Amino acid sequence: EVQLVESGGGLVQPGRSLKLSCLASGFTFSNYGMNWIRQAPGKGLEWVASISSSSSYIYYADTVKGRFTISRDNAKNTLYLQMTSLRSEDTALYYCAILGGGYWGQGTLVTVSS
Amino acid sequence: DVVMTQTPVSLSLAIGQPASISCKSSQSLLGTSGKTFLNWILQRPGQSPKRLIYQVSKLYSEVPDRFSGSGSETEFTLKISRVEAEDLGVYYCWQGTHFPYTFGAGTKLELK
Numbered sequence: 001e002v003q004l005v006e007s008g009g010g011l012v013q014p015g016r017s018l019k020l021s022c023l024a025s026g027f028t029f030s031n032y033g034m035n036w037i038r039q040a041p042g043k044g045l046e047w048v049a050s051i052s053s054s055s056s057y058i059y060y061a062d063t064v065k066g067r068f069t070i071s072r073d074n075a076k077n078t079l080y081l082q083m084t085s086l087r088s089e090d091t092a093l094y095y096c097a098i099l100g101g102g103y104w105g106q107g108t109l110v111t112v113s114s
Numbered sequence: 115d116v117v118m119t120q121t122p123v124s125l126s127l128a129i130g131q132p133a134s135i136s137c138k139s140s141q142s143l144l145g146t147s148g149k150t151f152l153n154w155i156l157q158r159p160g161q162s163p164k165r166l167i168y169q170v171s172k173l174y175s176e177v178p179d180r181f182s183g184s185g186s187e188t189e190f191t192l193k194i195s196r197v198e199a200e201d202l203g204v205y206y207c208w209q210g211t212h213f214p215y216t217f218g219a220g221t222k223l224e225l226k
Contacts, residue, residue, distance in 0.1 A: 035215075045163070045206055047215040059213045095162060099210055102155070102165025102174055 002026040002103045004096045009108030012086055020108055022079040022096030030054075030074035035099045036081045038092035039107070048094070049081065064090075086112045116140050116209055120218035128226045133194040135221045137207035142187045144211070151210035154183055154192045157220075158203035166205075167192065199225060 008020040022034070036048040049070040050059045058070055069082040079096055093107040117140040127133055143150045154167040165174045167183040170190060180195040194201060202225050208217040 044219050045208070045217040047208075047217070050213070050215070061214050097163075099153075099208075099215070102153070102168060104155075104162045104164070106162050 002098070002101070004098070004103060004105030006094060006096050006105045006108035009094065009110045011111045011113065013114050014087060014112055016086055017082070017084045018086060018110060019083070020081040020094055020096075020110070022081075022105060024077045024079065024096075027098075027101075029072075029077040032098050033057075033100060034070075034072060034079045035097045036070060036079075037095045037097055037099075037104075038090075038110075039095070040089075040092045043092075046092075050099075051079070083110070086110075088112050115214055116143070116212050116216050118207055118209060118216050118218035120205075120207055120221050122221060123219070124222040124224065126224045126226045127197045129199060130196050133197050133201075133223060135192045135205055135207075137185075137190040137192070137218050139188045139190075139209055141212070143190075143209050144187060150186065152183075152185065152190050153208050153210060155206050155208065156201075156203050157206065158200075161203075163206065197223070197225070 003025045005023045012018050033052045035050045038046050038048050051070045067085045071080045091112045093109050095107045096105040119138045121136045143152050150170050152170050155163040157163045166177050171183040182193045184191050202223050204220040204222050206217050206220050
């Protein structure tokens, strides 16, 4: 069974940093591109970033480019999202997902507030 | 960026009624591979999104066959032949042909 378990969310002040993790199991992690998608409270879905299976290709939404960094450790079956210079508008539930296969985690909540 | 426009915003239907949701993209979703990466997902209340349909019309294995998808280029439709209670939630279309990937604003299906 495919499982994606996000962690690392929490309350953080504007301008600070936070690193999210997504632990994958139930499939060969190193074979799949991975993604972060976020959902602000009561709002729709916004794609944040994608990384290819070998980290050769990385893409970001303009809203996070230059502030967020997606990475992965295939030996640890883990996807990361390093978030810096956080803003109130980054407040959201952050999902890890294999969009190509249609699998989503349960999400980890990031709240940016003073 | 590709804008995904979903209609209607909400649907209120009784069990057993058919449902139809439209999704239109601001540019063609036909990729250079010859594939069209238009997908549908369902987010039930309080849950993470669940997969329904990929590449316009292909159902994931666990999805009931009362769901169907159709369309091409810029116009797509999700249909439910007979709505059941477990179908309530918000339906999103999203495109994976062009970066940035983009989602529709969602269609909320409520039971009458």
